[in-house]
Amino acid sequence: MKGQAVALEIRRDVDLTPYNTFGMRVRAAYFTELCAKDDLPALLASEPFRRGPVLWLGGGSNLLFTQDYPGLVIRMALQGVRILEDDGETVCVEAAAGENWHGFVSHTLSQGWAGLENLSLIPGTVGASPIQNIGAYGVEVQDCIESVLCMDTASGRETVLSRADCHFDYRDSVFKHEGRDRLVVLAVRFRLARHAPLRIGYGDIRAALAEAGVEAQPSAADVSRAVIRIRQSKLPDPAVLGNAGSFFKNPVVSSEQAEALLVRHPDLPHYPAGPGRIKLAAGWLIDRAGLKGYREGDAGVHDRQALVLVNHGQASGKEMWQLAQKVQATVETRYGVRLEPEPIVL
Ligand code: EPU
Numbered sequence: 538m539k540g541q542a543v544a545l546e547i548r549r550d551v552d553l554t555p556y557n558t559f560g561m562r563v564r565a566a567y568f569t570e571l572c573a574k575d576d577l578p579a580l581l582a583s584e585p586f587r588r589g590p591v592l593w594l595g596g597g598s599n600l601l602f603t604q605d606y607p608g609l610v611i612r613m614a615l616q617g618v619r620i621l622e623d624d625g626e627t628v629c630v631e632a633a634a635g636e637n638w639h640g641f642v643s644h645t646l647s648q649g650w651a652g653l654e655n656l657s658l659i660p661g662t663v664g665a666s667p668i669q670n671i672g673a674y675g676v677e678v679q680d681c682i683e684s685v686l687c688m689d690t691a692s693g694r695e696t697v698l699s700r701a702d703c704h705f706d707y708r709d710s711v712f713k714h715e716g717r718d719r720l721v722v723l724a725v726r727f728r729l730a731r732h733a734p735l736r737i738g739y740g741d742i743r744a745a746l747a748e749a750g751v752e753a754q755p756s757a758a759d760v761s762r763a764v765i766r767i768r769q770s771k772l773p774d775p776a777v778l779g780n781a782g783s784f785f786k787n788p789v790v791s792s793e794q795a796e797a798l799l800v801r802h803p804d805l806p807h808y809p810a811g812p813g814r815i816k817l818a819a820g821w822l823i824d825r826a827g828l829k830g831y832r833e834g835d836a837g838v839h840d841r842q843a844l845v846l847v848n849h850g851q852a853s854g855k856e857m858w859q860l861a862q863k864v865q866a867t868v869e870t871r872y873g874v875r876l877e878p879e880p881i882v883l
Pocket of ligand 1: 672673674675740772781782783784785786787806818819820821824829841843879
């Protein structure tokens with residue numbers, strides 16, 4: 538026997554309230570936490586896994602439960618950070634999937650490694666970051682990912698996906714498509730640099746740096762602090778007000794559709810999104826449709842960022858989803874643009 542491995546424990550009928558940032562009071566038929574890679578064979582061979590359905594959970598910050606989960610929920614809890622390579626200028630650092638995202642970002646900055654500072658304070662885990670290709674303030678996590686270590690649950694084999702294999706796009710990756718149920722992220726390898734150029738062009742970052750008196754020569758840690766201040770001023774803390782961050786993706790439309798909308802709404806924020814494609818600010822569309830701060834019972838549209846839906850206390854998943862559909866319908870009627878949810882709705 539090597540080590541002192543604790544046998545994998547699969548529990549029945551478990552309350553998922555602590556495991557989803559919307560704070561939905563739902564239950565899982567089966568629940569387990571994966572704390573060691575050595576437990577994977579037993580997990581894959583277990584009856585609840587084989588019978589399915591199976592839901593792999595990170596921080597639970599990008600999903601909305603509208604009902605109890607009928608199968609097995611596996612909370613990914615693998616921990617560990619290690620340096621794979623250090624050439625003096627750049628490092629390749631691997632973080633296990635269950636590491637807390639912001640904790641990991643803070644650790645990299647404390648080591649003097651730049652790259653992830655704009656992604657500070659995003660809720661969730663390292664393992665979820667490539668699935669969603671998390672992004673904020675002009676940076677996407679794909680910019681710093683070298684490869685992703687996965688488990689193919691069909692074969693039980695580990696496999697390494699290069700950045701190109703991951704097919705990253707705006708809030709999208711291979712893990713959301715063919716690999717969604719099959720490929721499980723075990724660890725992510727990041728390439729970070731000691732002297733990377735900082736990205737401070739987005740929105741309020743420059744202003745926040747100026748306010749802190751560090752606009753002349755900001756460090757990556759300064760940028761991180763600025764991002765934290767901006768996020769705290771706009772985005773609700775899930776520990777205080779249940780939410781899953783942006784509830785909708787910013788819609789990408791044809792340049793013809795964008796031009797037609799801009800004639801009628803010249804102040805609609807928009808960004809280039811590839812040849813002939815324009816990304817529109819969904820928060821602006823919802824805000825101008827008059828829904829910012831709107832509430833139906835305890836399900837609400839956040840009053841400082843209309844792209845975020847919030848649970849003011851006792852809203853059920855079904856009520857949150859009804860509100861989301863109302864937002865979708867209102868925006869579509871008014872602007873002819875269909876908003877797609879960002880979180881997984883179960
Ligand atoms: N806007 C409004 N009213 C609102 C919200 C936004 O008019 O209620 C306008 C803003 O004034 C701005 C534009 O819409 O001109 C864009 O707003 P913001 O910069 O706040 O960013 P966003 O597009 O609403 C995206 C990400 C966020 C990320 C921010 C900052 C998506 C779906 N969301 O939001 O990510 O933090 O940019 O980079 O792409 C998340 O994914 O959970 C998330 C919070």
